[in-house]
Amino acid sequence: MQIPDQELSVAGVGIATAPATPTRRRRARAGVVLGWVRDRLATTPGRLILISALVVVGAVCFGVIATGAEQSRERAVRAARTETEPLLVHALTLYKALQEANATVATGLLGAGGLESRYSQAQYTKDIQRATSALTALTQGAVTPAAQAALGTIAADLPTYTGYVEDARANSRQSFPIGAAYLRQATVVNTSMVHAAGRVYAAEAERLNNDYQTGTDTAALVALVAAIAAALVLLALAQLYVTRVSHRILNVLMLVATVLLVVVSVWALVGVSSEQDSLAGAQRNGSDSLEALSAANVLLSRAQGDLSLTLVNRGTDKTGPLDFGAATGVLTTSPIAAALRSRFVAYRAAADRIQQLESQGELVIAIRQLPGVATLSNRLSDQLGREITAADGRFKHSASDAASALSGLGLAIPLFTVLVAVLALLGLRQRINEYR
Amino acid sequence: MSRPVRHLIGVALIAAVLAGCGTTSDHALNMAMRALLTPTPTPKPTPQVKCTHPPANLTASLRPPAAMPAPGHMPSRTFMSTIQHRHYLRAGVNASTLRFGSLYPATGNIDGFEIDLVRQLAHAIFGDWNPDRVHLVALTVGQREEAVTSGLVDVVVDVTTITCVRKQQVDFSTVYYQANQRLLVPSNSPATDITSLSHQRVCATANTPPIDVMKKNYPQVIPYGAPQAIDCLVLMQEGKIPAISTDDAILLGFHLQDPNTKIIGGSLAPAPYGMEISQKYPEFVSFVNGVLAKLRADGTWQALFNKWLAGLPDANPVLPPPQYVR
Numbered sequence: 001m002q003i004p005d006q007e008l009s010v011a012g013v014g015i016a017t018a019p020a021t022p023t024r025r026r027r028a029r030a031g032v033v034l035g036w037v038r039d040r041l042a043t044t045p046g047r048l049i050l051i052s053a054l055v056v057v058g059a060v061c062f063g064v065i066a067t068g069a070e071q072s073r074e075r076a077v078r079a080a081r082t083e084t085e086p087l088l089v090h091a092l093t094l095y096k097a098l099q100e101a102n103a104t105v106a107t108g109l110l111g112a113g114g115l116e117s118r119y120s121q122a123q124y125t126k127d128i129q130r131a132t133s134a135l136t137a138l139t140q141g142a143v144t145p146a147a148q149a150a151l152g153t154i155a156a157d158l159p160t161y162t163g164y165v166e167d168a169r170a171n172s173r174q175s176f177p178i179g180a181a182y183l184r185q186a187t188v189v190n191t192s193m194v195h196a197a198g199r200v201y202a203a204e205a206e207r208l209n210n211d212y213q214t215g216t217d218t219a220a221l222v223a224l225v226a227a228i229a230a231a232l233v234l235l236a237l238a239q240l241y242v243t244r245v246s247h248r249i250l251n252v253l254m255l256v257a258t259v260l261l262v263v264v265s266v267w268a269l270v271g272v273s274s275e276q277d278s279l280a281g282a283q284r285n286g287s288d289s290l291e292a293l294s295a296a297n298v299l300l301s302r303a304q305g306d307l308s309l310t311l312v313n314r315g316t317d318k319t320g321p322l323d324f325g326a327a328t329g330v331l332t333t334s335p336i337a338a339a340l341r342s343r344f345v346a347y348r349a350a351a352d353r354i355q356q357l358e359s360q361g362e363l364v365i366a367i368r369q370l371p372g373v374a375t376l377s378n379r380l381s382d383q384l385g386r387e388i389t390a391a392d393g394r395f396k397h398s399a400s401d402a403a404s405a406l407s408g409l410g411l412a413i414p415l416f417t418v419l420v421a422v423l424a425l426l427g428l429r430q431r432i433n434e435y436r
Numbered sequence: 437m438s439r440p441v442r443h444l445i446g447v448a449l450i451a452a453v454l455a456g457c458g459t460t461s462d463h464a465l466n467m468a469m470r471a472l473l474t475p476t477p478t479p480k481p482t483p484q485v486k487c488t489h490p491p492a493n494l495t496a497s498l499r500p501p502a503a504m505p506a507p508g509h510m511p512s513r514t515f516m517s518t519i520q521h522r523h524y525l526r527a528g529v530n531a532s533t534l535r536f537g538s539l540y541p542a543t544g545n546i547d548g549f550e551i552d553l554v555r556q557l558a559h560a561i562f563g564d565w566n567p568d569r570v571h572l573v574a575l576t577v578g579q580r581e582e583a584v585t586s587g588l589v590d591v592v593v594d595v596t597t598i599t600c601v602r603k604q605q606v607d608f609s610t611v612y613y614q615a616n617q618r619l620l621v622p623s624n625s626p627a628t629d630i631t632s633l634s635h636q637r638v639c640a641t642a643n644t645p646p647i648d649v650m651k652k653n654y655p656q657v658i659p660y661g662a663p664q665a666i667d668c669l670v671l672m673q674e675g676k677i678p679a680i681s682t683d684d685a686i687l688l689g690f691h692l693q694d695p696n697t698k699i700i701g702g703s704l705a706p707a708p709y710g711m712e713i714s715q716k717y718p719e720f721v722s723f724v725n726g727v728l729a730k731l732r733a734d735g736t737w738q739a740l741f742n743k744w745l746a747g748l749p750d751a752n753p754v755l756p757p758p759q760y761v762r
Contacts, residue, residue: 095472110541167673175541176693177532178673181666191476198472205465212460280460288464295471318479318576330474334467361573361589363531364544 044245045435051238052428056421058234062261063417065227066268069220070413073275074406076215080279081399084208085287087141089392091204092294094134094154095197099298100381101127102190103305105165106183106312107374109172110367116169128162138200147203150196157196161189180312187309208287215279215402221272228265235261235424246431253427257420264416271409278402286395290388296336297384300347303327304377307351310358311367321355340380347376484643487600495598495708496759497610498718500726508563515717519590520561524571527554528583528592528712531574532666534689535744535751536595539574546572549744550593553612553711556736557591560727576664577641581605584712591724592712595685597645607717608710609724610758612737615683616703617646618750620690622672627679629701633657639668639677646682649705657681669694683707688750699750708756729758 040046101124108120135158139151164186172179239254303324310320328348350373357366510516519525529550530537537548551572558569573589580596583589584606597615598608619638621627630638634656640646642661650659660677662668668680669690680687685707687699713721731737737755745751 115541171693172541174693175538177534177538177689178666178669178693180532181664181670184667185670201472202469205469209460209462209465216460283460283464291464291468295468298472299474318578319476322477322479326474326477330471334471360571361526361528361575362571363539363574364546364572367544 045432048242048245048428048432048435051241052425052432055234055238055424055428058231059417059421059424062227062231062420063414065223066264066413066417067410069224069227070268070272070406070409072217072220073215073272074403074410076211077275077279077399077402077406080208080211080215080282081396081403083141084204084211085395085399087138088201088204088208088287089290090134090137090141091197091201092290092298094131094138095194095201096294096298096301097127097131097134098154098190098193098197099305100301101131101165102187103301103308103377105168105186106305106308107370109168109179109183110308110311110370115173124165128158131158138204142200142203144203144207147200150199150203153196154193154200157189157193161186161193164189183309183312187305205291212279212283216276221269221276224268224272228261228269231261231420232258232265235420238424238428242428242431246434251427251430253423253430257423257427260416260423261420264412264420268409268413271405275402275405278398278405282395282398282402286391286393286398289391290395292334292336293384293388293391296331296334296340297381297388299327299331299334300377300380300384303331303351304374307354307373308370311354311363311370321359324351324355336384340383343376343380343383347373347380350376485601485604487604489604490600491603493759493761494600494603495608495611495710495756496761497608497710497725498722499760500722500729501719504560504723504726504730506563507560510561514723515590515720516561516723523562524569525554525558525561525591526571526573526589527557528573528575528580528589528594529554530594531572532664533595533686534692535748536685536689537593538689546574549613549740550595552740552743553731554591554593556731556740557724557727560723560730577644580712584714587714590713590720594712595683596709596712597683597707598710599645602712605715606712607715607721608712609721610728610760611708611710611756612728613685613709614752614754614756615685615707615709616752617649617681617705617707618684618687618699618703619701620669620672620680620682620687620697620699621678623696623698625678625698625700627700630654630657630681630704633679636679637677638679638681639671640680640682641665641668644682645705645707650681654704666690672697684750684752685709688745688748691750725758725760732758 037050040050104120104124104127105116108116108124135151135154138147139155142148142151164182168179168182168186170179171182235254235258239251239258242251242254243249306320306324306327310324313320328351331344332348350369354366354369354373357363357369505511505516508520510520529546530548531539531546533548535548537546537550539546554570554572555565559565562569573583575583575589575592575594580592580594581602584592592606593612595615596602598611602608619627619630619633627633636657637660638650638657639660639662640650641664647659647661650657657679660668660671662671665680665682665686668677668682671677672680673694680690681704684699691697691699711724713724728737731740732755738753741751741753745753
């Protein structure tokens with residue numbers, strides 16, 4: 001868009017033209033763009049051209065920053081929804097299923113007549129199946145080396161564990177004390193697997209936490225606000241200048257561009273903010289509860305396992321009672337225990353009674369009372385399970401709210417940006433053409 | 437300028453309000469992690485005691501009273517009368533040694549040769565056979581002496597070999613069963629006695645006399661200490677150790693659980709079993725010795741042996757004569 005200098009002076013809009021001296025031109029050879037800009041600055045249509053260029057650059061910057069902010073949020077929400085939260089649930093399932101399998105077997109082997117009930121056998125099988133399917137899902141999805149290594153440990157230990165359990169069952173069926181020894185071996189392997197599952201859980205929980213942080217990062221919002229403000233100011237200043245040079249109050253195309261910019265800005269702000277709100281809600285009401293409830297459930301089955309193991313070992317186990325104390329101690333101080341109130345208090349009282357009977361050597365009476373305590377523990381576990389499902393539901397609901405808050409924005413921001421730039425350019429073009 | 441300024445203020449306000457309300461925290465994560473990683477406490481190890489005053493006669497115990505009190509009429513101010521007034525006898529026993537003391541899941545009861553001895557003792561105190569007269573406490577090897585000294589139980593009848601170290605902490609009755617330390621190997625093992633197990637690992641309960649005997653008298657084998665004797669059988673079934681060495685009374689129970697094993701060789705060391713009683717109650721020690729002497733004299737001991745151990749080639753039917761200190 002080259003406009004000769006002579007024509008500009010004819011227009012006479014009261015802006016002095018700087019003479020183009022030979023020295024300046026020589027210097028401009030080093031910076032052609034700088035010279036071109038200086039030339040344009042000299043005249044009104046030149047300035048309008050510069051403003052057009054600025055508007056295009058500004059619109060592109062706005063588009064890039066706003067899309068970037070939106071995309072980083074969208075990626076985080078998608079990862080949390082479809083990847084990290086489901087994996088965290090799998091990690092918790094793995095942890096819980098492994099722990100429960102051992103508690104189930106230990107309790108079951110103390111069953112009436114040394115015979116495991118069919119319920120207990122089915123429960124153990126279900127626990128192992130849940131553990132293996134969670135293990136499969138995690139092996140496909142886990143990315144951190146720590147989680148991969150821990151999953152490898154579990155995959156290697158699981159057959160050893162189930163082998164020991166079958167040895168324990170076969171021997172216990174014949175009333176052989178070696179059954180308890182095999183169960184003790186199984187417990188050693190189980191403990192190592194549960195610790196590995198804890199490491200997987202830690203890795204997955206950290207990934208979900210990172211997604212939450214990215215998904216609610218205020219830097220994205222600040223960048224968006226700054227981009228919007230800069231674009232609006234630029235557009236407003238351009239219109240102000242155009243109004244001044246053309247003595248016309250309205251430039252319809254530029255006004256439409258401004259309105260479109262405001263529309264997409266408000267949309268983006270509302271979208272990103274409500275996404276942030278929903279995602280924070282997904283954590284607060286969903287996955288936070290899920291984590292706390294699962295931790296309580298895991299501790300509960302650990303305590304129940306300790307209780308049964310102490311009795312299976314017929315007074316020969318010193319770690320069981322100590323670990324029972326540690327697990328129930330943490331459980332009692334957790335907010336979950338307060339929420340479960342009466343049921344937990346009933347369980348704790350019954351379990352403590354068994355502990356006391358065992359420590360006084362009343363093994364036979366303690367074993368007779370165990371099924372009652374196991375029932376209490378199962379009921380508590382079922383209740384926790386229902387609340388965990390509900391918390392997972394709340395997470396999924398809020399996370400899908402977060403995703404739908406952003407839906408369409410990914411396309412709308414670039415589209416509107418192009419529209420704004422084109423309209424503004426056309427608006428400016430009308431004025432530039434008035435100087436021809 | 438008014439429009440952009442208004443925009444700016446509006447946008448800034450919206451941003452400030454919305455950014456504030458949608459924050460996340462890792463509080464729950466940290467809490468759950470702490471809960472899940474609650475460590476398992478480790479039990480305190482039992483301190484090692486050394487034999488400082490070896491007695492002249494290890495198995496000698498207090499002589500029974502000249503006249504045994506009639507059952508149900510324990511002399512006042514004796515530990516027996518304390519037990520009688522409590523209405524039950526507390527006995528520390530083993531719950532995992534077949535035929536001596538083991539829990540039978542089918543009945544839910546602990547039964548065996550030693551449990552019947554405890555019942556005889558209760559009968560001598562109370563004069564009746566009410567099963568509620570006996571409270572059985574299952575104990576580990578490491579818990580036995582403390583259970584007696586702390587008063588948790590009145591007596592321990594738990595396949596306990598009389599040793600100098602234990603005798604420093606508790607009193608022992610006269611011998612009620614004469615066990616011997618021997619060897620258990622898989623039935624296809626070529627080993628015939630301990631000399632054929634040179635440079636091989638031989639398993640026994642850690643910190644028990646069988647380990648000490650091997651260290652002292654049979655340096656050609658490598659003693660391997662397991663947490664419990666039965667863990668040795670697990671290790672042997674897994675093919676991790678070639679032999680177990682402990683009391684034949686325990687080994688015969690192992691053979692009953694795994695017929696693909698055999699007890700080989702002669703006695704590596706005698707393992708006389710005695711009942712542990714607190715040193716605070718010498719009158720109870722003499723009383724128990726009186727009861728044992730009566731069981732021996734009236735054929736009850738033999739009847740109980742026949743009930744639980746007859747037909748087992750590795751059970752010792754010979755009870756040496758009682759030894760008394762004075």
